[in-house]
Amino acid sequence: MDFRSIPRAPHAFQQPVTAEDIQAIARRAFGDAAHVASAVELGGGMYNTTYRITVDCLQGPVILRIAPAPGQQFSSERELMRNEYVTVPYLSPLAGLVPRVLFADWSQEITGRDWMVQSHLTGVPAPECLGIYPRDLWPGFFAQLGEITARVHAVRGSHFGPVAGPGHRSWSVAVIASLNAIADDLERLGLDASDVHKVADLAGEHHHVLDEITEPQLLTGDLWTVNTMLDPDASKPVITGVLDLDRTLFGDPAADWTIRMACAKQDERTAFWDTYGPRDTSSAATWRGLVYEARHLGAIRLERHRLHKDEGVRDTYTSMAAVLSRLAGRLA
Known part of the structure; x- marks a missing residue:
């Protein structure tokens, strides 16, 4: 796997996950035979940790977003990713503009954090x-x-x-x-x-x-x-x-x-x-x-x-x- 994370200080709010975590996430989302060819962390956002990943069983890249660990979240910002997931049906007026949710997992079994896989937006x-x-x-x-x-x-x-x-x-x-x-x-x-x-x-x-x-x-x-x-x-x-x-x-x-x-x-x-x-x-x-x-x-x-x-x-x-x-x- 071509795995690239953004270097961050140990005290930084956003923290990466391991290549092994990303492989496990891909298998849960896309099946046991799924293999991640590349995972590149994207900058720009300041809350979730985001990767663009390519998986051999998919035709193009997808976006993996990983929430902060529960203990890092403010009570006024708790479970924002779950809030977005629940919002999806209300976003039908923007259906052509927002990414589609391909898989979401709140079990925290793999990383100890919520995560969601979404379609890759063009542009x-x-x-x-x-x-x-x-x-x-x-x-x-x-x-x-x-x-x-x-x-x-x-x-x-x-x-x-x-x-x-x-x-x-x-x-x-x-x-x-x-x-x-x-x-x-x-x-x-x-x-x-x-x-x-x-x-x-x-x-x-x-x-x-x-x-x-x-x-x-x-x-x-x-x-x-x-x-x-x-x-x-x-x-x-x-x-x-x-x-x-x-x-x-x-x-x-x-x-x-x-x-x-x-x-x-x-x-x-x-x-x-x-x-x-x-x-x-x-x-x-x-x-x-x-x-x-x-x-x-x-x-x-x-x-x-x-x-x-x-x-x-x-x-x-x-x-x-x-x-x-x-x-x-x-x-x-």
């Missing part, structure tokens, strides 16, 4: 080739992203919260549960979570504003440039694939990471709104948006700690203080 990761195009063509990319996001947000669910659960009866309960889970994770790491607790308290005190959202809609959780594939031969950016939809949840579309990123700058990404549709700019929606921003900042703080980016962790406290000030000001 090139957008971060690698979007910059090749002239910037006057970039709005077309973001317009496609807006249309894809609108398709996802049109899907309805029966509860609020992660697709795989736990489900909640109201949006406010789901948001507060998410904030409390993030705060608990921060405290277990020895980080100050008082600002996240303050946001959770405000969300509880003014839950009626959150509960204006009465219909659970599907959120991508993490869709942006880094999770899209482009046609390398097209004369303009053309999205051919969407991947890593493991943070999906049901709730207010305005809480989606995709919406946060679409609002982040007044540049080519404003074309997103041409296809997605107009934003709600009411005072209630603005207040909810600040709560969602606090939730994002809490998750960012956890990720930056995981990546040993101490300065980035400190920056989140400054940003969170500004959000809290605006939240309190809008309630005055």
Whole structure:
């Protein structure tokens, strides 16, 4: 087997598996006679460990994604791969863009970790080739992203919260549960979570504003440039694939990471709104948006700690203080 792993420090969050593990996985997924010819670890993602593998009984490569060990996962990010698996039926509007699940195993018998084999998407990761195009063509990319996001947000669910659960009866309960889970994770790491607790308290005190959202809609959780594939031969950016939809949840579309990123700058990404549709700019929606921003900042703080980016962790406290000030000001 041609086995290639990315060198990582012993304390790194992402850790490889062995060539023997990958061979055992292939035999479980494709039969005892399956033989892995090559397994190449792919960079780019920051959570699961991902390999492109070729197996002699298959016509082309497939993608093997291996979740972090259970003990490494934050409670606010637990079993994300299983969440993605449960989400698959809801992604039918994107059936031509998302990878197909070929095999999934939650037994943890081989590696001590969850794993899933998916079809190999054609194309090139957008971060690698979007910059090749002239910037006057970039709005077309973001317009496609807006249309894809609108398709996802049109899907309805029966509860609020992660697709795989736990489900909640109201949006406010789901948001507060998410904030409390993030705060608990921060405290277990020895980080100050008082600002996240303050946001959770405000969300509880003014839950009626959150509960204006009465219909659970599907959120991508993490869709942006880094999770899209482009046609390398097209004369303009053309999205051919969407991947890593493991943070999906049901709730207010305005809480989606995709919406946060679409609002982040007044540049080519404003074309997103041409296809997605107009934003709600009411005072209630603005207040909810600040709560969602606090939730994002809490998750960012956890990720930056995981990546040993101490300065980035400190920056989140400054940003969170500004959000809290605006939240309190809008309630005055």
